[in-house]
Amino acid sequence: MKLSEIPAEEYLLEGNSACHGCGSSMALRTVLKALGKRTVLVVPASCTSVYQGMYPGSAIAVPVVNSAFACSSAVASGLKASLEHQGIDANVVVWAGDGGTYDIGLQALSGAAERNEDILYICYNNEMYSNTGIQRSSATPFGAWTTTTVSGKKEHRKDVAELMMAHGIPYVATASAGYLDDLYRKVRKAKRIEGFRYIEILTPCPPGWRYSMERTVEVAKLAVETGMWILYEYEHGVLRLTGVSRAIAAGKKKMKDVQEYLLLQGRFSHLSSAEIQEIRKYIAERWKKFADVRGGEHAVAAEFFV
Ligand SMILES: Cc1ncc(C[n+]2csc(CCOP(=O)(O)OP(=O)(O)O)c2C)c(N)n1
Numbered sequence: 001m002k003l004s005e006i007p008a009e010e011y012l013l014e015g016n017s018a019c020h021g022c023g024s025s026m027a028l029r030t031v032l033k034a035l036g037k038r039t040v041l042v043v044p045a046s047c048t049s050v051y052q053g054m055y056p057g058s059a060i061a062v063p064v065v066n067s068a069f070a071c072s073s074a075v076a077s078g079l080k081a082s083l084e085h086q087g088i089d090a091n092v093v094v095w096a097g098d099g100g101t102y103d104i105g106l107q108a109l110s111g112a113a114e115r116n117e118d119i120l121y122i123c124y125n126n127e128m129y130s131n132t133g134i135q136r137s138s139a140t141p142f143g144a145w146t147t148t149t150v151s152g153k154k155e156h157r158k159d160v161a162e163l164m165m166a167h168g169i170p171y172v173a174t175a176s177a178g179y180l181d182d183l184y185r186k187v188r189k190a191k192r193i194e195g196f197r198y199i200e201i202l203t204p205c206p207p208g209w210r211y212s213m214e215r216t217v218e219v220a221k222l223a224v225e226t227g228m229w230i231l232y233e234y235e236h237g238v239l240r241l242t243g244v245s246r247a248i249a250a251g252k253k254k255m256k257d258v259q260e261y262l263l264l265q266g267r268f269s270h271l272s273s274a275e276i277q278e279i280r281k282y283i284a285e286r287w288k289k290f291a292d293v294r295g296g297e298h299a300v301a302a303e304f305f306v
Pocket residue numbers: 045046047048069070096097098099100101126128129130131132137
């Protein structure tokens with residue numbers, strides 16, 4: 001899959017109010033190209049609900065339902081049931097930040113996943129609450145500065161993609177705004193699968209992560225190249241690493257030291273060498289769990305959740 005094969009149609013229109021270099025808007029643009037026009041988005045409070053524009057205008061050229069934080073998955077479940085009842089075939093997709101996914105929307109998300117609702121849930125993970133001024137979420141990584149973790153977060157992040165795998169849903173995937181071709185392919189695949197599907201995209205945020213706006217793709221790629229973010233697909237019970245993560249696991253590419261990733265971002269500028277060492281340890285442990293899988297492929301049910 002080459003970037004040039006991605007359709008020219010635009011559903012996230014130019015002139016929207018996302019910051020320059022916004023990883024979330026780059027990812028949404030790609031996701032909508034993969035989904036096409038027969039799509040309804042459910043968007044809880046977030047940066048997206050701001051850069052979509054003010055009613056009656058909209059920068060998003062498909063129908064959007066803005067929901068309260070806690071209930072986006074419930075809204076999408078009801079919307080899908082209603083469309084089905086009317087004989088209307090459309091992709092019903094939640095597009096939510098990590099605050100709306102990891103914290104406030106988690107209960108409704110888990111409920112919809114357990115019921116195997118026929119919807120696609122996409123979390124764009126910028127590792128904090130950016131719209132309200134960069135507060136920590138439970139997706140914020142250890143050590144990161146936010147306005148509510150001024151000397152660096154003391155806890156490692158939780159991992160909702162793993163939690164979704166534990167729900168046994170048909171499809172879970174991770175992606176990165178640095179690899180939009182990989183994201184496009186995963187969304188196309190998810191679109192064809194019936195039942196609850198979950199995709200989580202790492203979407204760097206220049207003002208929140210404190211780096212210069214033209215470096216978003218570089219930062220998003222480095223996250224994967226250093227093992228801070230792992231690309232994979234979990235399909236009907238089988239886990240498979242993809243892209244650069246797969247190449248690293250297969251020994252075809254060397255993993256870079258995480259310091260390269262951390263040094264690019266002001267949110268990590270205060271870290272001591274002991275804290276950087278703690279991040280290296282976290283990566284090594286997590287990576288072992290994912291990558292010790294015969295070059296990136298294994299049956300997840302038996303080996304993963306131990
Ligand atoms: C119940 C509720 N609490 C708080 C808010 C205020 N609020 C609006 S957007 C937002 C941050 C959302 O963070 P996230 O989901 O990570 O999306 P991002 O802003 O990073 O795009 C918050 C706290 C709200 N709208 N509703």
